[in-house]
Amino acid sequence: MITFLSGGTGTPKLLRGMQKVMDRHEISVIVNTAEDIWISGNHISPDVDTVMYLFAGILNTDTWWGVRNDTFTTHDEITRLGVDEFIKIGDMDRAVHVARGEMMRNGMRLTNATKILCDRFGVRENVLPMTDTEVTTQVQTELGLIHFQEYWIRAKGKIEIQKVMRNFNVPPVATDEGLAAIEASDAVVIGPSNPITSILPILSCDGMKEALKDKFVIALSPFIGEEPISGPAGALMRAAGFAPSSIGTLNCYGGLVDLFVQDVRDPVKVDHSVRFDTLMTDEEKSVALAHEIVGLIKKH
Secondary structure (H helix, E strand, C coil): CEEEEECCCHHHHHHHHHHHHCCHHHEEEEECCCCCEEECCEEECHHHHHHHHHHHCCECCCCCCCECCCCCHHHHHHHHCCCCCCCCCCHHHHHHHHHHHHHHHCCCCHHHHHHHHHHHCCCCCEEEECCCCCEEEEEEECCEEEEHHHHHHHCCCCCCEEEEEEEECCCCECCHHHHHHHHCCCEEEECCCCHHHHHHHHHCCECHHHHHCCCCEEEECCEECCEECCCCHHHHHHHCCCCCCHHHHHHHCCCCCCEEEEECCCCCCCCCCEEECCCCCCHHHHHHHHHHHHHHHHHC
16 A cells, blocks of 8 residues: 655646556545635635545546536625635535535544545545644735635735744644554655645644654655746745755655655756656656656565
8 A cells, every 4th residue: 555645736646647557445645634724614625625536536637626517606606795705616616615514513523524525426545634633824925924725826826925834723633544544555655745835734743754754755846946846835945944946845854755756857966866757747647657656666
């Protein structure tokens, strides 16, 4: 079994290939929940849903969020009525948020709610939230301290970030299910997601780093030179005090990585890394990279 640490888009592109080259029951994914947010009374877990929709075969892979061919009738009517719903939520997607919100309001753990939803979508892989308590990534900007979703969706990432912070009432703890998945795995793969907002929140959960110390850990860089393959990783790395590069990514993970993977086009030199085409611009390239990663694990 392989356990993946995943955020929004980079790692799901790798998972798209992995589900073609592995037994799908042998895939576990621990997913960032620090971008979760309650909107219009419902609970959005964007990174969890992207992974779940991918495995269910309904993900909109043009945007890498939401449900393919979804409609937006409810969102359009809500905004017409004056509600400031700054995330454009599809109708089928919203139904998931409603269902999860009801489960959680009734006292259910996010882990259990995720399992129920995955079962109802026919997902065979093991999708696990990083923690069951609420933790939020916030960024300090000229507008003050705002939720990451406000920065990335409402402001379109166009305002300067001074600082990245994690906010919680209870320090986040890795779930028993997540730790058990790591323990049962032949390797752990840190996918090419945003190091600051997708991966560090997972690594910051109590018990997570200790669980990884005895495992073979492969990490994929989300950078080519100083440019992230997608998203606001560059600005966030700088705000968190890391170089926006493969070297910065490796430093960000603090000695947990046994093997580092860079893109073949990356001009930054990282000692003892391996290089593949990591852009995954289509399913065929995702499958090719997945084969390479599985091959590295088998050689270990």
